[in-house]
Each structure stands twice: as structure tokens, then as C-alpha cells.
Amino acid sequence: MSRLDGKVAIVTGGAQGQGEAIVRAFVAEGASVAIADINEVGGQALADELGERAHFTRHDVSDPASWEALVADTNERFGPVNVLANNAGILRFGDIDTMPLAEAQLVWGSTSRVASRACRRSRRR
Secondary structure (H helix, E strand, O other), X not given: OOOOOOOEEEXXXXXXXXXXXHHHHHHHXXXXXXXXXXXXXXXXXXXXXXXXXXEEEEOOOOOHHHXXXXXXXXXXXXXXXXXXXXXXXXXXXXXXXOOOHHHHHHHHHXXXXXXXXXXXXXXXX
16 A cells, blocks of 8 residues: 555646656555646646546646636545645746845745645635
8 A cells, every 4th residue: 555545745846857756646545546737748747647646737827717727627526625735936036136126025925825825725615
């Protein structure tokens, strides 16, 4: 028996990079995984590769309605969510001294809002 047998997970930012690695590890450990990302091509390719225990859903972590739809779809497809890997975020490269304040606030503010929204929307009701 694997550590995540029978568990249902959502992985935000799951189409590439660290998120993709999380998705692969969760599926290998027995979980059914909703790959949630705005990268439709990468997310669908990963879901196709991993088979029936992985499903891609286009998801914008900054949009509350997208959270509602993601959780509802995951619950319907796999059952209640047990695990949330809140991996997605906004990344901007540049020098903090020259980055416009609005850009910095977008990055920092989105991270805290997204984490809060994710936890509230994905908990069992």
C-alpha cells in the first residue's frame, strides 16, 4: 500500500516544474490528482501521460469562481479533496530597486491571497 492510496489531491501550478514533480510523486504514491494550471498544453499532456488518476483543469488561482469550479469538478471526478499542494504563484524577474511598486505588490499580494483562498475553498464542507 502506498502512502497516498485513496487520497484525492489538487496541485496548483501542476503543469510544469516543481508542480509537475509534485503531481508525478502523488500519482506514484497512489493519489488521484487534479492538475490545476493556466498552462493548458503542458497540463493536458501531463494528464494524458499519467492516465486515469490524473486530470487537468484550467485554473486561475487568482479567480474565486475558478476555485469553486475546480473543487466541484475534483469532488465529482475523484471524490472529496484530502490534499492541497498550493504550488502556483506569480513570478517576476527583475531588480527590486527598479521594479514598479504595483508589480511587487502583485507578486507579494497574490501569494498571500491565493494561499488563503485555496485553503478556504478546498476544505471539506
